[in-house]
Amino acid sequence: MATPETPPHDEHGEIAVSSQRVERLLEIFASVTAGDYSQTVEVSGEREDDFTPVEISTNFMIEQLVYEREQNEAKQAELERSLDTILKQRGAIEELSTPIIKIWDRVLVLPLIGALDTRRSQNLTDALLTTIAATQTKVAILDITGVTGVDSAVANHLLKTVASVKLLGAQCVITGIRPEVAQTVVHLGVELTDVRTLSDLAAGLKWALDYLSLEIREKRAAPKKPNGTNGK
Amino acid sequence: MHPDFPRDNPHSFTNARFEPPRVLCMKLEGEMTPDQAAEIYENLTLYSKETDCLELLVDLSALKGIPPAAREALARLPHEVLCQKLAAYGASATVRVLGSLLLKIFPHIRKSKFFKTEQEAREWLSNGDA
Numbered sequence: 001m002a003t004p005e006t007p008p009h010d011e012h013g014e015i016a017v018s019s020q021r022v023e024r025l026l027e028i029f030a031s032v033t034a035g036d037y038s039q040t041v042e043v044s045g046e047r048e049d050d051f052t053p054v055e056i057s058t059n060f061m062i063e064q065l066v067y068e069r070e071q072n073e074a075k076q077a078e079l080e081r082s083l084d085t086i087l088k089q090r091g092a093i094e095e096l097s098t099p100i101i102k103i104w105d106r107v108l109v110l111p112l113i114g115a116l117d118t119r120r121s122q123n124l125t126d127a128l129l130t131t132i133a134a135t136q137t138k139v140a141i142l143d144i145t146g147v148t149g150v151d152s153a154v155a156n157h158l159l160k161t162v163a164s165v166k167l168l169g170a171q172c173v174i175t176g177i178r179p180e181v182a183q184t185v186v187h188l189g190v191e192l193t194d195v196r197t198l199s200d201l202a203a204g205l206k207w208a209l210d211y212l213s214l215e216i217r218e219k220r221a222a223p224k225k226p227n228g229t230n231g232k
Numbered sequence: 233m234h235p236d237f238p239r240d241n242p243h244s245f246t247n248a249r250f251e252p253p254r255v256l257c258m259k260l261e262g263e264m265t266p267d268q269a270a271e272i273y274e275n276l277t278l279y280s281k282e283t284d285c286l287e288l289l290v291d292l293s294a295l296k297g298i299p300p301a302a303r304e305a306l307a308r309l310p311h312e313v314l315c316q317k318l319a320a321y322g323a324s325a326t327v328r329v330l331g332s333l334l335l336k337i338f339p340h341i342r343k344s345k346f347f348k349t350e351q352e353a354r355e356w357l358s359n360g361d362a
Binding site: 043048052053056057060063064068 | 300301303325326329330333
């Protein structure tokens with residue numbers, strides 16, 4: 001980079017540099033090593049020599065480090081925003097995936113669909129117990145027709161849910177256990193003898209009405225009057 | 233003349249102008265952007281098809297700098313030799329150093345040199361393989 005105006009190399013191709021300039025570079029390198037990119041080399045346009053490119057290049061390197069740090073911070077912020085969105089969406093999905101339906105006075109139904117993991121089971125129990133307490137429910141029907149997989153942790157959690165519901169003075173019925181789920185539960189050695197299980201939701205509802213001493217009867221047609229009207 | 237690039241293109245970023253038989257003149261102004269970097273490459277690619285011995289004459293007197301984003305854009309360009317000689321003039325010390333550094337990783341140009349004036353730059357270009 002030597003120009004006609006700058007000092008040439010000596011005969012050995014070496015240049016003379018003041019220790020002050022070298023010290024200044026070392027200070028800046030030390031700062032960069034510690035993550036401080038705020039310092040740069042002051043380059044005078046009037047005194048340009050063969051060491052000047054080293055000083056200018058140092059400034060370019062620091063500039064690149066600052067740029068990359070800013071890029072990383074921007075990406076980090078974007079990732080955090082995406083994560084926040086995912087968490088919110090997960091919350092919404094969980095809310096939608098643990099619906100609690102009041103199908104009759106004092107009768108709740110929880111139709112569960114999809115995979116049932118520990119987190120979802122816990123959310124289910126929390127929501128169910130809160131609703132039972134708030135609505136004086138007497139029967140809660142857990143319909144797991146749509147549940148695809150249950151492991152031992154989840155099976156045990158369901159047992160605890162049933163026990164918790166009983167402590168609140170309500171009955172808990174599990175309906176719709178699929179054959180593969182039944183096999184899994186038996187294989188896992190989980191005891192369901194204290195749990196009332198029925199084939200499907202309709203059977204569960206019938207049991208609930210029986211428990212509440214309710215029955216459904218077909219409407220009878222009103223008797224006809226002698227003049228052909230229906231008593232109106 | 234290549235139909236995609238007119239001889240005089242005053243609206244382009246690089247003010248590219250071709251001087252037959254082989255010199256492509258450019259003037260770079262302000263701070264280079266990734267779009268300008270892409271245009272420089274496009275210029276080289278198009279005009280390298282006009283001649284086997286494309287030479288560049290680049291006025292850097294108005295170039296303020298090449299920020300990291302533009303440097304990255306230059307570094308990402310396909311590596312192929314497109315130009316035999318580059319003569320740049322009018323650059324500040326900072327731009328000269330940066331240009332020298334970038335030319336080490338920008339193998340599209342076989343030989344390059346910086347000059348103070350346009351006349352010196354043109355003389356070097358016309359001196360064959362000097």
